Amino acid sequence: MKALANDKDMILPVCAIFRRFLKTQGLKFTTERALILDAILAKEEVFEADELLNEMRAAEHRVSKATIYRTLKHLMEANIITEVLIDSKQAHYRTIFGREPKGHLVCVETGKIVEFPVTELSAVADKIAKEHGFEPVSHRFVIYGVSPEAQKHPQADRG
Amino acid sequence: MKALANDKDMILPVCAIFRRFLKTQGLKFTTERALILDAILAKEEVFEADELLNEMRAAEHRVSKATIYRTLKHLMEANIITEVLIDSKQAHYRTIFGREPKGHLVCVETGKIVEFPVTELSAVADKIAKEHGFEPVSHRFVIYGVSPEAQKHPQADRG
DNA sequence: CTTGCTGCAAAAGTTTTGCACACGT
DNA sequence: ACGTGTGCAAAACTTTTGCAGCAAG
Secondary structure (H helix, E strand, O other), rough: OOOOOOOOOHHHHHHHHHHHHHOOOOOOOHHHHHHHHHHHHHHOOEEEEEHHHHHHHHOOOOOHHHHHHHHHHHHHHOEEEEEEOOOOOOOOEEEEEOOOOOEEEOOOOOOOOEEOOOOHEEEEHHHHHHHOOOEEEEEEEEEEEEEEHHHOOOOOOOO | OOOOOOOOHHHHHHHHHHHHHHHHHOOOHHHHHHHHHHHHHOOOOOHHHHHHHHHHHHHHOOHHHHHHHHHHHHHHHHEEEEEEEEOOOOOOEEEOOOOOOEEEEEOOOOOOEEEEOHHHHHHHHHHHHHHHOOOOEEEEEEEEEHHHHHHHHOOOOOO
């Protein structure tokens, strides 16, 4: 089997998509926006704005917090990323362009997040929306539980 | 059919549950906590801390912001309410004691929130958790879409 | 009485915004 | 050149916390 399609190949098409989106909005494709997009595409999992900022600083790609937040907004409008609501403290994001929709299984002890496919659930979600007269747009499924690791290493720290 | 069981009947048992919970934790059942619990039980739908504060002030039940947040925490620990993640700006809560679990259908245009039963989805969620070795605890289903009202009255305000 | 609780205001945390200068088109 | 974007720091916003007086058990 040919294994030519790796993650790197994804970067060009998404850049083009974002660039086109920006153009339609009369916006510019700047160095900073390209750097942020690259950083995001390198992430396999859910990420936070803060995390992105730190990683980019570590990589000597100095981009301000403000620019990160502003770019995340544009990327959401371009349907390249989406918000994932894990907790009420801070927004989490996830790339959706070129990736399958996923649900998230969150360990209530360790905070570990595991993705799972939502094919069957998506169909149910669309059905439910339509039953209520809603035109379905998107959905989020988050399941909370105790991960195998946490079950093995009980903390016993319950007050 | 006898229609004696209205929402008011729910208040006493929940108070008792909360009181008992507080006692087990060495905490006190104060006037403020009782007022907050009453205000919450009067709500049929999802609510926010801020909303609760305003409503209680309007009803001349002066309770501080701090006390509301502190009490919401206790009510969550007592499994009387739960957090519902609708957006990343602010926490939403919902009473779970004595009520069926629900999913939430959110209109992306108007913000309107409609609840729907999650019986079938809950079973799927538990199955998924177990498939990943997780002990299921809870789950949240949020579906975003365009409500019938918003479809009838298009805003046409897309940039 | 002892211990925890309340309200206030300040702190903490994330996200947004105003402004002067810099860059993409 | 024009108009938009950037970084900075301050603002805005929700939620948390420290403290002095107060109330529940």
